[in-house]
Amino acid sequence: MMRATRHRPRSWAALLLSATLLTGCSEMNLFGHMAKRAAGDDPPPVGGAAPNYKIGKPYQVKGVWYYPREDWDYDESGIASWYGPDFHGKQTANGEAFDQNAVSAAHKTLPMPSVVRVTNLENGRALVIRVNDRGPFANGRVIDLSRRAAQLLGFEGQGTARVRVQIMPEESRALAGKLNTSPAAGGREPQVAAAPRESVTAETLPAPGSREAPRTISNGTVSSPAEARNAQALAKAERALANPDVQMDSVKATNLFVQAGAFSRHDNALRLQARLSGVGRPVISQTHVKGQTLFRVRFGPLSSVEEADRLLESVIATGQQDARVIVD
Structure with missing residues (x-):
């Protein structure tokens, strides 16, 4: 049974249900999310935006600025929470329909999608997860997982867990390259006033190294070693995301x-x-x-x-x- 504290707003979908973001001196339109009704365990409705790659603009929530960016060294430990029934079928920050029964996650600043490895430090369970939403906006939370992800990591009942979140850089880059590296394509973003620091912008992924000799891959096409590695990383990411497989790590004491x-x-x-x-x-x-x-x-x-x-x-x-x- 979920704890009552679970229902505090955490994900971007949760925020759109319960709060109005301030942009300078004006209020932001909440995109009509308030009119949507929780859908229980039903599959999410068809018609969400096709997956796309976006970083997003700096945004402000409860007086705190967040600066989305590519961070291929991201590795952080903290407290994870999860969200589900109240937001099932609603639109994520990436424009997709949220499915509480699929493995996904919300993060405040990582690109969408990113591929991350989340390890429950309390039981050693680890899972590869796709980030497609913004959040959590409750203080003290590092990532918000779908209900299914929380089930697989073993903390649905307790509501929170101590976790380590590590980006998988090669897989994330490969997925970004497949989808389109333009952060403006698809998905809705908060309209915010200019942030009090340099704007965060998307960068085009580097082209494969020209000094590497091309080689032929199985279908007969010629590919550079960099392109071949990218294809392997993409295939690895898609396999892991399509068939969530819980791995077991050793459990160490944490504080x-x-x-x-x-x-x-x-x-x-x-x-x-x-x-x-x-x-x-x-x-x-x-x-x-x-x-x-x-x-x-x-x-x-x-x-x-x-x-x-x-x-x-x-x-x-x-x-x-x-x-x-x-x-x-």
């Missing part, structure tokens, strides 16, 4: 933290630590990311997702909009 910020300067971390002393007892820890030393201001380890959610809301209330739940 939950609320991270309020990370800084390259220790004195900045000290200032934030002092400012958050009324919320709890934040600790500064040092880490190295891509050759850069960072000082993280964190609370934890915490005992449960519920405790992390409560603490996260308290930290955000102090003005730390970028605070998030971390799984280490």
Whole structure:
């Protein structure tokens, strides 16, 4: 049985049902989603947009800006949630009809579609999943999965799980190349005011390397090694997505933290630590990311997702909009 907390808005479809996005000083049209009715377990209606590749423009939700982009090194651990009955058959951010009984996912910034590997760190189950929606917009969630994906990963009943989300770069690039690399093709996007930083734009995928010698593949056509690798990656992605196969990884102990910020300067971390002393007892820890030393201001380890959610809301209330739940 689903937990009551599951019904908070998370995906793009959920957001369109329950909230109005602000664009500058005007309100955005919600595309008529409010008139659509939940469809239970019935198949989604025919007529959704054909799959297309899009990155999307920067957008704002609840005062927070999100910047969709291609990130072929994406690898993040956090809390996953799932969505299903209330949005079954409704349109995703990519223009497709959402099917709660198919394996899919919503992510705030990855291109649509992207191919990701999601591992449930609590039981070791791992699954290859296609991202075709935006979300989750509930604080402290890194990805929102369809009901079927949550079932296969073993957390439908509990509602959330500690997960690791890794993009599969070769498969994602190959799928993008097949569909059309223009982010403007198909799908509806939020109309937002200019973001307070450089715009995010789609880039054409690089052409196969001209220095590689061509070779003949099985159907008699001539292909470069790069094209052959791309074809293999595409075939691998399509097989994995068409026949979801749960893999098993080893289970390792993890800890939950609320991270309020990370800084390259220790004195900045000290200032934030002092400012958050009324919320709890934040600790500064040092880490190295891509050759850069960072000082993280964190609370934890915490005992449960519920405790992390409560603490996260308290930290955000102090003005730390970028605070998030971390799984280490």
